Structures are given as structure tokens and as C-alpha cells.
Amino acid sequence: MGLTAKSTGIKLIEGSLDIEKETPNDKVIALAGNPNVGKSTVFNALTGMNQHTGNWPGKTVTSAQGKCTFNKTNYIMVDIPGTYSLMAHSAEEEVARDFICFGNPDAIIVVCDATCLERNMNLVLQTIEISDHVIVCVNLMDEAKKKHIYIDFGSLQKDLGVPVVGISARSGKGLGELMQAVEELNNETFINPIKIKYISPIEEAIAILEPAVKEKLGDKLSSRWVSLKLIDSDDSLMSSIKKYLGFDITKDEAIAKKIFEARAHLKECGINEDTLNDKIASCLVITAEGICADAVSFESEKYNSRDRKIDRILTSKWSGYPIMILLLIFIFYLTITGANYPSEIIANVLFKFQDVLLEFFKSLHIPNWITDMVVMGVYRVLAWVVSVMLPPMAIFFPLFTLLEDVGYLPRIAFNLDRHFKKANACGKQALTMCMGFGCNAAGIVGCRIIDSPRERLIATITNNFVPCNGRFPTLIAIITMFFASSVALPFQSFISTLILTGVIVLGIIMTFLISTLLSVTILKGVPSSFTLELPPYRKPQIGKVIVRSIFDRTLFVLGRAAVVAAPAGLIIWIMANVKVGGISLLLHCSQFLDPFAKLLGLDGVILIAFILGFPANEIVVPIIIMAYMATGSIVDLQDLTQLRTLLVNNGWTWLTAVCTMLFSLMHWPCSTTCLTIKKETQSLKWTAISFAIPTVVGMLICFLVASTARIFGLV
Amino acid sequence: MNEIFSLSNLKEGETATVKKLRSTGSMRRRLQDIGLIEGTRVECLQKSPSGDPIAFLIRGAVIALRSEDSCNVVMSEN
Numbered sequence: 001m002g003l004t005a006k007s008t009g010i011k012l013i014e015g016s017l018d019i020e021k022e023t024p025n026d027k028v029i030a031l032a033g034n035p036n037v038g039k040s041t042v043f044n045a046l047t048g049m050n051q052h053t054g055n056w057p058g059k060t061v062t063s064a065q066g067k068c069t070f071n072k073t074n075y076i077m078v079d080i081p082g083t084y085s086l087m088a089h090s091a092e093e094e095v096a097r098d099f100i101c102f103g104n105p106d107a108i109i110v111v112c113d114a115t116c117l118e119r120n121m122n123l124v125l126q127t128i129e130i131s132d133h134v135i136v137c138v139n140l141m142d143e144a145k146k147k148h149i150y151i152d153f154g155s156l157q158k159d160l161g162v163p164v165v166g167i168s169a170r171s172g173k174g175l176g177e178l179m180q181a182v183e184e185l186n187n188e189t190f191i192n193p194i195k196i197k198y199i200s201p202i203e204e205a206i207a208i209l210e211p212a213v214k215e216k217l218g219d220k221l222s223s224r225w226v227s228l229k230l231i232d233s234d235d236s237l238m239s240s241i242k243k244y245l246g247f248d249i250t251k252d253e254a255i256a257k258k259i260f261e262a263r264a265h266l267k268e269c270g271i272n273e274d275t276l277n278d279k280i281a282s283c284l285v286i287t288a289e290g291i292c293a294d295a296v297s298f299e300s301e302k303y304n305s306r307d308r309k310i311d312r313i314l315t316s317k318w319s320g321y322p323i324m325i326l327l328l329i330f331i332f333y334l335t336i337t338g339a340n341y342p343s344e345i346i347a348n349v350l351f352k353f354q355d356v357l358l359e360f361f362k363s364l365h366i367p368n369w370i371t372d373m374v375v376m377g378v379y380r381v382l383a384w385v386v387s388v389m390l391p392p393m394a395i396f397f398p399l400f401t402l403l404e405d406v407g408y409l410p411r412i413a414f415n416l417d418r419h420f421k422k423a424n425a426c427g428k429q430a431l432t433m434c435m436g437f438g439c440n441a442a443g444i445v446g447c448r449i450i451d452s453p454r455e456r457l458i459a460t461i462t463n464n465f466v467p468c469n470g471r472f473p474t475l476i477a478i479i480t481m482f483f484a485s486s487v488a489l490p491f492q493s494f495i496s497t498l499i500l501t502g503v504i505v506l507g508i509i510m511t512f513l514i515s516t517l518l519s520v521t522i523l524k525g526v527p528s529s530f531t532l533e534l535p536p537y538r539k540p541q542i543g544k545v546i547v548r549s550i551f552d553r554t555l556f557v558l559g560r561a562a563v564v565a566a567p568a569g570l571i572i573w574i575m576a577n578v579k580v581g582g583i584s585l586l587l588h589c590s591q592f593l594d595p596f597a598k599l600l601g602l603d604g605v606i607l608i609a610f611i612l613g614f615p616a617n618e619i620v621v622p623i624i625i626m627a628y629m630a631t632g633s634i635v636d637l638q639d640l641t642q643l644r645t646l647l648v649n650n651g652w653t654w655l656t657a658v659c660t661m662l663f664s665l666m667h668w669p670c671s672t673t674c675l676t677i678k679k680e681t682q683s684l685k686w687t688a689i690s691f692a693i694p695t696v697v698g699m700l701i702c703f704l705v706a707s708t709a710r711i712f713g714l715v
Numbered sequence: 716m717n718e719i720f721s722l723s724n725l726k727e728g729e730t731a732t733v734k735k736l737r738s739t740g741s742m743r744r745r746l747q748d749i750g751l752i753e754g755t756r757v758e759c760l761q762k763s764p765s766g767d768p769i770a771f772l773i774r775g776a777v778i779a780l781r782s783e784d785s786c787n788v789v790m791s792e793n
Contacts, residue, residue, distance in 0.1 A: 085748040116775045119750055278736075281747035288750075289774075307777075311761060311770070320764035414779050418765040421781065427768070451741070529742040529784045531749060534770055534777040 022067075026074040029182060030099055032127060033111035034120050035082035036535045038139045040064075041169040042111055043079040046179070070179040078105065081448075084119075086126045087234070090451045094236060100130055101221060101237075102244045107133045107182050114144035114151060114166065115303075115536060117296050121288035124160065128193045129225045134162045135181050142168040143538065148299035156295040161192040170541060194291075198228075198283045201269035202276070205231050205262035212258045216249055230255070231262050232276055307536050314408070320415045327408075328504065331399050333497040336476055339391035340493075347387040354379060369577075377573025377626070378566045384622035385565045389473040390554065396472060398549040400437060405540035409434050413532055421527045423512045424519030426455040428530065429462075433511065436466035440669055441676040443468075448680070452528040457686060458515050460677060464669045464694045465511045467504065470617035474664050475503055477621055481644040482657040507665050514693060522689075564616040571612065572626045586627055600699055601659030601706030603651060610663065615671045620664065655715045659702045666698030722780070722788035723769070725759040731790040732756055738787040750774040751788065 021028070033039040047066025064079040080099050081092035100108055110127050112120035117138065128134050138151060157164040163181040167174030185191075197203070206227050213230065214223040221241070229237050230250065242248045249255055266276060313319055354375060361371040403409065409431055417427025428450050436443030443463040450456040467475060479499045484492040519525060575586040583591075590604030597607040609623035625643065628650045647656075668691050669677065678687045709715050725731055733755045736743055750773055751757070758772040768779040 085744070087744060087748070118774050119776045122748060122750065277744070278747070278752075281744070282752045285747070285750050285752050285755075304772075304777075308760060311777075315761060315763055315770075317762070317764050317766075414763050414768065414770065415765075417763065417768050417779070417781070421767075527781075529738070529745075529781060531745055531784075532768065532779040533749075534779060536777075 021076060022074060026076055027106040027182075028076050028078060028103070030103065030105040030108045031077060031079045031111060032096060032100065032108055032123065033082055033139075034084055034113065034123055036533065037082070037111050037113040037120065038169050039079060039082055039111045042109075042137065042139060042167070042175075042178075043077055045169045045172055045175055046075075047077050068179070071183060073183065075179075075182065078103070083123065085122060086130070091448060094240070097130075097237070098240050100127060102240065105131075105133070107135055107185050109135045109137050109178070109182070111137045111139050114138045114140045115147055115149055117151065118288055118292040121291055122284055125194070125196055125284050125287055128160065128162060129196060129228075130222055132162075132191070132193050132222075133185060134193065135178070135185060136160060136162060136164040137178055138164065138166045139169050141166045141174070142171060143536065147303040149303060150297045152295045152297070156291065159194060159291045159294060161194045163188060163191070194287075195224075196283060196287050199279055201266055201271055202228075202231075202279060202283075204269075205266050208262040208265060209255070209258045212252075212254050213249070216252060216255060217245075220245070227262075228280070230259050231266070232280065233273065304536065310537055311411070311534070314411050315414055324412060324415060325501075327403070329497055329501050331396065331403075332500045332504075333493060334399060335392050335396045335472070336480070336496045336500065337493040338395045339473075339476070342391040342394075343387055346391065347383070350383040350387055354383065372577075373570065373573050376629075378569045381565045381569030381572070381619065381622045381626055382562070384625060385618050386558065388477055388621065389470070389618045390558075392473045392476055393469050394550050394554060397438060397469060398546045400434075401545045401549045402540050402542065404434075405538065405545055407535050407537045410532060410534050414534060417532070419512060420515070423515040424455075424525065424527050425458050425515045426450045426452065426527065426530055427532060429455070429459040429511075429515070432459045432463060433466045433508070436463045436468060438469055440464055440466070440468045440673040444673060444676045444680055451530060452525075454523050454525045455528065457681065458518050458523055460681060460686070461518065461690045461693055462511045462514050464673065464690070465507045465514065465666065467507060467665055468617065468670075470670070471664050472500075474617065474621050475500055475661055477640065477643075478657050478661050478664075479503075481640050481647070482652075482654055485641070485644065503661060503665055510666065510697065514697065560616050560618065565619045565622065568612050568615070568619050568623060569626060572623055576627065590627070599706065600663065600702035601655050601709070602663060602702065603656065605650070606656070606660055606663075610667055613670075614668070617664070617670050653715050655706060655709050659706055662702050662705065663698050666694050666701060668695045719789055719791050721786045722757065722759075722771070722790050723782045723786040725757070725771075725790060727759050727761055730756055730758040731792055733788060734791045735789040736787065737789060738784060742784055742787075746784075746788070749776065749778055757788075757790070 046068045066077050068075045080096045083093045083096045086097040110124045165178045209227040213227045413427045413430040416430045420427045432443045432446040435446040447456050447459045479496045484496040487495050593607045594604035597604050605627045609620045613620040677690045760770040762769050768781045770779045
């Protein structure tokens with residue numbers, strides 16, 4: 001039985017995290033840290049879970065929870081979003097701050113990057129200000145060692161007054177010590193968290209207010225910290241505190257009076273509201289600087305020179321763009337070429353098994369129509385999804401994850417930001433688009449890394465113009481059948497790659513176009529400012545990435561195939577076999593849709609396939625095949641040439657192929673994506689718009705292409 | 716000689732010291748979060764292919780800023 005947050009006494013603010021404890025003795029550990037310090041890796045290593053990790057800031061956009069047992073105690077690890085600060089300028093920072101303040105975790109592990117400790121110290125200090133159960137975990141010690149950066153843990157621990165543990169999460173080194181520190185946290189004698197000393201006027205102002213706050217809050221929150229925030233009038237925090245306490249402390253007469261006094265004192269000393277914020281920030285930065293000056297030493301100032309050299313190639317004026325495009329082409333080429341062989345083998349095996357299955361059903365004397373329904377309906381669609389769709393995914397996904405692991409994706413955002421700015425959007429949209437290649441739903445969750453709500457909406461609405469993993473195989477199959485087959489064999493993959501790249505580039509162009517259009521119409525505004533971190537390059541964990549993503553991906557696709565493709569196969573089979581007025585339901589529907597679909601250069605069957613493919617794009621092609629086969633022309637489909645014959649027999653021309661590809665690139669988002677958009681935007685209106693825009697655009701373009709081709713008599 | 720200029724004018728490979736932040740609101744706080752305060756040494760690393768944004772080395776981290784933001788950071792040579 002899962003206990004709810006309420007019953008275990010953990011009171012959380014609505015909309016933030018709910019923690020499920022198994023027993024009341026379970027301890028809750030929060031993992032905080034700057035973006036891109038390997039927090040997710042630490043989390044995975046401790047919990048054995050597979051939170052997707054990547055080398056770019058903002059990877060953890062949702063908070064994950066996992067369990068970990070150490071010396072017979074259960075720990076619930078909560079991976080909170082990575083932030084630079086807890087001053088709550090963005091949604092993630094608010095979530096992180098609220099969990100640290102009000103989630104009442106038994107310990108907070110602040111994960112730091114050993115190669116960039118000083119920048120990380122800002123968050124450490126801010127966390128220590130709020131809580132005294134802090135453990136500092138210096139991750140990436142292996143990278144630091146390579147760069148000859150040395151960290152004096154004794155000095156760090158002494159200066160911070162909290163336990164400090166050095167680890168290399170990727171190799172698992174130091175995790176035991178980390179958990180040991182968590183276990184011993186409450187017995188440690190040396191814990192005496194550093195008190196950040198502000199300049200005297202601020203300290204005096206805090207002293208004026210703190211007694212009144214302490215009286216009101218007791219030990220619920222750090223009264224010193226709350227006092228500072230009250231003087232600084234941090235509205236976002238005050239509204240969270242109000243929700244937590246159930247009353248507005250700024251409305252308390254005694255406190256309001258003291259706040260007024262404290263602010264008056266600051267004004268006397270020449271500090272007004274604007275400068276107060278600066279002074280607080282400076283004090284933190286200077287304290288961090290001092291601590292790191294004591295603890296960090298490096299052999300040479302040039303420890304990052306290798307990264308700079310790589311950057312000079314990957315983001316230079318001359319080679320930045322060409323390398324980006326070549327990499328894209330290279331990945332597609334590998335995917336297309338690599339997928340051919342396993343695809344053929346799997347198809348052979350699965351379709352051989354179909355005969356076995358038929359025999360088996362026959363031997364059991366099962367009625368023909370059931371055999372037909374199960375084998376021709378359910379099994380065939382499953383077999384298609386697995387043999388045609390799975391191999392490209394299993395190749396593309398790990399390749400892409402490798403790029404992510406190395407740290408290339410933020411460079412793409414760096415290279416392309418100017419163009420996004422011209423579209424009045426945010427450069428980080430490049431990152432969310434990259435995520436969209438994997439899965440649009442993931443891309444949309446990723447949009448949280450964009451601070452401005454307007455730009456976030458643009459990124460959300462346009463994410464679907466990037467074809468996801470489920471749509472790639474459709475595109476690849478059609479390209480191979482209709483466009484590459486006329487070329488001599490060794491060049492086929494190459495031509496396919498070029499065409500696929502063209503389709504992707506079209507998707508990207510559409511993204512820019514629609515983004516620009518949105519910025520001048522329903523989402524008017526100017527691009528807001530942003531900072532983009534370019535993390536150090538890291539050696540990818542090739543083996544781990546390949547094994548994990550193939551494994552995860554395979555399971556995911558198989559699971560989806562079972563859940564979605566099988567019922568869809570069943571529906572199609574029923575539609576093809578239930579006859580009304582002598583004609584099958586399928587024919588009724590496709591005939592009904594046919595005139596409209598023909599305008600778009602498609603046919604009724606294709607349109608039905610896209611509609612039935614709403615739960616998962618992977619099943620569009622299998623449904624088309626099923627539908628054609630069910631309407632008569634049964635062919636034994638073992639490779640793409642035979643499939644091509646089937647399609648051509650059903651009236652496909654090059655125009656049908658082009659329009660199907662265009663429609664695949666631009667149509668409604670799949671159901672998972674729609675649900676995610678609804679969840680992220682909390683608005684039916686924006687979900688509907690995200691649904692309508694790609695659909696309308698796709699239909700318009702298909703219509704234009706089809707009409708143009710027909711007018712000029714090209715078909 | 717202690718000329719002041721904006722961070723966006725810093726040339727690739729050059730280093731200078733922050734004199735003042737002219738940005739306001741959330742960008743000002745964001746810059747402070749990444750350690751950009753008066754007295755911070757900043758090195759200009761490299762421009763992106765289209766010339767903007769520009770990558771800077773700030774307290775050991777590489778951060779890219781758009782020119783309209785970096786022009787609000789007042790620098791001096793030392």
C-alpha cells in the first residue's frame with residue numbers, strides 16, 4: 001500500500017511533488033544541483049533506475065523518484081530539477097526551492113561539478129541557508145582528474161561546515177561513501193553549516209526582523225533566511241510560504257512593522273530595493289569565490305584547452321553549419337543502411353512464424369474466422385511494426401543519445417540561436433527539437449527549459465514538425481520503395497539519406513516559419529534574453545548508451561506495439577470483414593474519406609491509417625498494408641519490393657508517396673503528445689491549437705503539392 | 716588608462732573585468748547567478764557561426780550570451 005504524502009506528514013504545496021513512502025521510517029533524500037552536473041547519473045546509480053541522462057543543461061525537467069536501500073534503511077531519492085539558484089526566476093527553480101523548503105526532506109544532497117566548483121558553490125550556499133541537512137557531493141572527480149584539477153576536501157568541509165563527498169557517478173566510485181554520509185548525517189558532530197555573512201547594513205536589517213519571524217514560524221523554516229527574503233520582497237516565495245503555512249505572514253502586524261523598520265534602516269545606509277538584491281547576490285558569489293580559492297587548485301589555467309579546440313571546429317563560422325548537416329546526414333545514413341539487414345531477417349523469421357501459427361490454429365480446430373482475425377489481423381500488424389519499424393529506431397536512438405552524451409546538442413543551440421531569435425523564439429528550442437527526434441512528447445516536456453512562457457508555447461506548438469522516432473521508419477520505408485529503388489544498389493542508401501535529410505530540413509524550415517508566424521499573431525512578443533551553458537565535452541559511455549537505449553527502446557516499442565498496434569490490427573480486420581450492404585466497413589469509410597483524401601494526394605485508406613495511427617505513429621504503414629490486403633490483393637509480403645507492388649496495385653504513384661511523406665511529417669500529434677501538451681500547458685485551448693496547426697499546415701501543403709502536380713500533368 | 720566598453724565588444728581571446736551590470740529584472744539576476752558581478756574576470760571565447768550569441772568563460776563555465784544582453788555588461792580592461 002502506498003501511503004500518501006499527507007498520511008506520512010510530509011506537507012507539500014499543491015502542484016509540486018508527492019512523495020510515496022512505503023514505511024514511515026523511510027527517509028526522503030533530495031538531489032539538487034546545477035543543470036548538467038550529472039545529477040541524473042547519480043540518481044540512476046543510487047536507485048538503479050534509468051532516468052534518461054544527457055550532457056546538456058536542463059535534462060531533468062520533471063522530478064523523478066526512486067528507491068535505494070543502504071544498511072537496511074530505505075531511502076526515497078527525489079531528483080529535483082537542476083537550477084543555478086533558488087531565487088526562483090523560473091518554474092524549475094520554484095519547484096526546486098519549494099521542495100527544499102517545504103518538502104521536509106531528511107537530507108539534501110547538492111551535486112556539484114568538480115570541474116566547475118565555484119559556479120556550483122552559489123547553489124550550495126543558498127541551500128545551506130535554507131536547510132541544515134545538506135551534504136555536498138562533488139561529482140565528476142574523474143573528469144577533474146583528467147583536467148588536473150585538485151580539490152582539498154578537508155578545506156571544503158571545514159569552510160562549508162557540512163559533509164563533503166567526492167564521487168565519480170558514472171563509474172560508481174564514491175557512492176558508498178555518499179550514502180554513508182547520508183546515514184551518519186544526524187550523528188555528525190562537526191556539522192556547523194556556514195553562515196553567509198552579508199554586509200553590515202543587511203545583517204543589521206535581518207537582526208531587526210528575525211526575532212518577530214522566529215516567534216511566528218518557530219522551527220518550521222530558517223527564520224534568518226525568511227527574514228532576508230521578506231526584506232527583499234520575494235513574492236514567489238511569499239506566496240509559497242502562504243500556501244505552506246496557511247496564512248500570509250506579511251499580513252502579520254508585528255512582522256509588517258519590522259519589515260518596514262528593516263527596510264528603512266537599509267535606506268538610511270543607502271541600500272534600496274534594487275541594490276539590495278545585487279548586494280545579496282554579490283555576497284554569495286564572493287563567499288563562493290573565497291571557499292573555492294581555499295579548496296581548488298589546478299596545474300594549468302588551460303585545463304579546458306581541448307574543449308576550446310573542439311568548439312573552434314564545431315561552432316566556427318566556416319565549419320559550424322556544414323558539420324552539423326553532415327552529422328545529421330551521417331546518422332540517417334547509418335540508420336537507413338544499418339536497418340536494412342536486420343529488417344529483412346526479422347521479417348523472414350516473423351512471417352515464417354505466421355505459417356507455423358496458422359498450422360497451429362488449424363490443428364486446434366479453431367474456427368477459420370478466429371484464426372484469420374488473430375493471425376491476419378493482430379499478428380501481422382505486430383510483425384510489421386516489429387520488423388519494419390524497430391530496426392531504424394534501435395539504430396537511430398543510440399546514435400542520437402551518443403551525440404547527447406558527448407555534449408554536442410547545446411552547440412547546436414549555440415549555432416542556431418540567431419535564427420531562432422529572428423523567428424522571435426528561443427535558441428533552446430533547438431534542444432527541444434532535438435528531443436523531438438526521439439519522441440515529441442519528450443520534446444514537449446523538455447520545453448520547460450525555456451524560461452519565457454511565450455517562447456515555451458511556440459516551442460510546444462511547433463515541436464511536432466520534427467518527425468519523431470515513430471515516424472522515421474515510415475519515411476524511410478516510403479523513400480526506399482519509391483525513390484531510391486530506381487538507383488543502382490550501392491547508391492540507394494545514399495539517395496535515401498539525402499531525401500530523408502531533405503524532409504527533416506523541410507520540417508525545420510516549417511518550424512521556423514510557424515514560429516515566426518505565431519510571434520506576429522497569437523503569440524506576439526520579442527525574444528527574451530537567455531543564458532546558454534556550453535558544458536565540457538565528455539567521453540560518451542558508448543557501451544552503456546547502446547545497451548541501454550536499444551534495450552529500453554526495444555521494450556518500449558514492443559510494449560507499445562502490443563498495447564496499440566494489436567488492437568488497431570484487430571479494428572482494421574473487423575472493419576475489413578464486417579460487411580454492411582455487401583461492402584466492408586473499411587471500404588465504406590475509405591470511400592467516404594476518399595474524395596477529400598484525393599484532394600490531398602492521398603487516398604481514403606491512407607487517411608484512415610493516419611487516423612487510426614493517432615495512438616502511435618508507428619502503426620500507420622502496417623495499417624495501410626493490412627487495409628489493402630484485406631480488400632483483396634493478398635500478396636506474400638517479405639520485402640519492400642513486394643510491398644511496393646502492393647501499393648502500386650492500389651493506385652499509388654510518386655505523388656501519393658510524396659504526399660504521404662509530407663502528411664506524415666505534418667499532421668496531428670499522437671495521443672501521447674496531445675496528453676503531454678495538455679498537461680504542460682494546462683490549457684485545452686493550446687492543446688487544440690497544437691493539434692490544429694500542424695494538421696492544417698500539412699493538409700494545405702499536401703493539397704498544394706497534389707494540385708500543382710495534377711495541373712501540370714505530372715501524374 | 717582604464718577605458719570602459721561593453722562585454723559584446725570584447726574580442727575573441729581577450730579578457731576583461733566587469734565594472735557594472737546595466738541589465739535589469741530577471742536577466743540581471745540570471746547573470747548574477749552565474750557569477751557575473753562587479754569585479755568578475757570574463758574571457759571572450761568564441762562567436763557562434765552567425766556572430767551572435769558569443770561564448771564567454773565566466774568563473775570556469777562556458778556561457779553563451781546574446782549581444783543585446785552582453786552589451787548591457789560594462790567592462791574595463793583590468
